[in-house]
Amino acid sequence: MKKLTTSRQHYIKAVYELDKGSGARISDIAINLGHTKASVCVAMKGLEDMGYIRRDENRLVHLTDDGKWQALVLLDKFAIVKYFLTEVLKVDPETAEVDSCSIEHVISNETLCSICRFIDYKSERKACSGKCHLLDKKTESIAIN
Structure with a gap:
């Protein structure tokens, strides 16, 4: 694609x-x-x-299935970045919303997965398997809420 x-x-x-x-x-x-x-x-x-x-x-x-996957990846990127900005860096939620929308379009999967692992390490979630779902179309989307 x-x-x-x-x-x-x-x-x-x-x-x-x-x-x-x-x-x-x-x-x-x-x-x-x-x-x-x-x-x-x-x-x-x-x-x-x-x-x-x-x-x-x-x-x-x-x-299409590819379109749905792209949408879910974008939503996950936004959610992960926004969570990182608000919960880890303590950025104001309105600012984090705007910044997350910009960052989601340019952040690499490598950087995003590193942020996700960091959030997982620092939180009680412990959902990170070490293999980023954003790199594999077969894996379900797991946006942070």
């Missing part, structure tokens, strides 16, 4: 959040992201060509 731009990552997350099993509408994606319907259509075509989404006979947008 081709590397996703930050913008395409936002589209994938929006579809994931809006698709309640019956598909996401282009107009709802546009409202969610503050974009025009035309821009969303162009972006969806690109994501469809990349294999991350499919459109049904009613033109609703659905994530």
Whole structure:
């Protein structure tokens, strides 16, 4: 699969959040992201060509398995970084929210997994197996809450 731009990552997350099993509408994606319907259509075509989404006979947008995995990885990255910023570094939650959204798009899996292991080591969670689930599509997503 081709590397996703930050913008395409936002589209994938929006579809994931809006698709309640019956598909996401282009107009709802546009409202969610503050974009025009035309821009969303162009972006969806690109994501469809990349294999991350499919459109049904009613033109609703659905994530493919690869798209769902990408969405879950992005949500996990955001959750891990936000948890680290708020709970370990004691960053203000509003600032951590904004910073996490930026960091999730550029952080390497190696760095993220190191942060996750550090959080696990310092907390009572002890959920880290030492093998980062973000590197293996077959493993379930385990976002920190």
